[in-house]
Amino acid sequence: MKTTPPDLKAKDIWSRLTVLTVTHNGGEVIGGMLQTVPTEAPLIVVDNASTDDSLDIVNKIAPHARLIVNEIGLGYGNGMNCGLREVETEFALLVNPDSILTEEAIISLVQAADQFPDGGLFGPSILNPDGSVELSHDVNLFNRKVLGKRVGEVCPEGPLCADFVSGAVMLLRMSAAKAVNFFDPEIFLYYEDDDICMRFRQAGYGVILVPDAVITHIGGGSVRPNQAYYWEKFWHISWSRLYFEKKYHGLSQSRKLAWKYACKYALKALGYTVVLKRSKAWRDAARCAGALGFLRGKRASVVPAVDIK
Incomplete structure (x- = not known):
């Protein structure tokens, strides 16, 4: 340097x-x-x-x-x-x-x-x-x-x-x-x-x-916290991590990780629902949904798709 x-x-x-x-x-x-x-x-x-x-x-x-x-x-x-x-x-x-x-x-x-x-x-x-x-x-x-x-x-x-x-x-x-x-x-x-x-x-x-x-x-204060915000947050945490995997390690590796996420967080959400820990169930359901959205090819961005290196 x-x-x-x-x-x-x-x-x-x-x-x-x-x-x-x-x-x-x-x-x-x-x-x-x-x-x-x-x-x-x-x-x-x-x-x-x-x-x-x-x-x-x-x-x-x-x-x-x-x-x-x-x-x-x-x-x-x-x-x-x-x-x-x-x-x-x-x-x-x-x-x-x-x-x-x-x-x-x-x-x-x-x-x-x-x-x-x-x-x-x-x-x-x-x-x-x-x-x-x-x-x-x-x-x-x-x-x-x-x-x-x-x-x-x-x-x-x-x-x-x-x-x-x-x-x-x-x-x-x-x-x-x-x-x-x-x-x-x-x-x-x-x-x-x-x-x-x-x-x-x-x-x-x-x-x-x-x-x-x-x-x-300060942290955690950029938006008003509510149920919709928490769903959006954890949906995007899951989707973006998988997109990052795809971008640098390829589609096959990212799909394997996506299926892992989908199964893992579906089971966790179900478990938290059974024990009435609703906030954690909501969080993990959002993570599962983000993984499933990725597997279906859903885009997270709302801007037109462009190529980037």
Whole structure:
């Protein structure tokens, strides 16, 4: 990995990046995030058909933001793609609406990008609301079970190349992001961050954790929780995992895994129904449905199908 001395003064940093967030009924959290975005930074907010007060909050707290309002929910990756196509700066800082930024963290990410010109994607250290560290980097998805639980692991002291960094906050070098065609439009929700990290690395760009950049991730607050939301969540967790398998390991392997999921989660849903644990039965029924939808060839995305490498 090539390195260059960091620009400690971060000259013209706010002219070099655009902050980008996607919201869908995120009114409970987006205000807190917007208040931590430096006013000097260009800001794009993509709204995925919110029916709560999200847009009112954006207009009140960040009236300078450029709003892109989708009439239907396009999912996270496709929502980000709507914003990324409008970015004209060198970098884009992708921020979940339930994340809390600091100016120092943003500067550290850009300095790391200047220090490592071969890096395409940079992720910060992430704290939970109680101040504990949420380990936000990992190996690729296919090797995580092999390594097991990360008991006793400590946060790195300096930048490192990783297979994966969390999608809660990501700094993208726009030239690299354009080279990999942004997020995969076939993924509606979940595993889109795994996929884009994979494609950055396949294209020869580094994925780099920057421990000196520290943000807080509230977590679980991007949308209003209800029964329909939980069904959608676990349906897409199942479907997207299987799509990821198909994309990188082929159709045959993905269908084997899909049948495994369908049988496993059908039995679990039945078992939880018998013991009256309805929320868990609902969760696993959604996972089973996602696997069956994948086997039937159902697309998760609502945008027209396109080829992506």
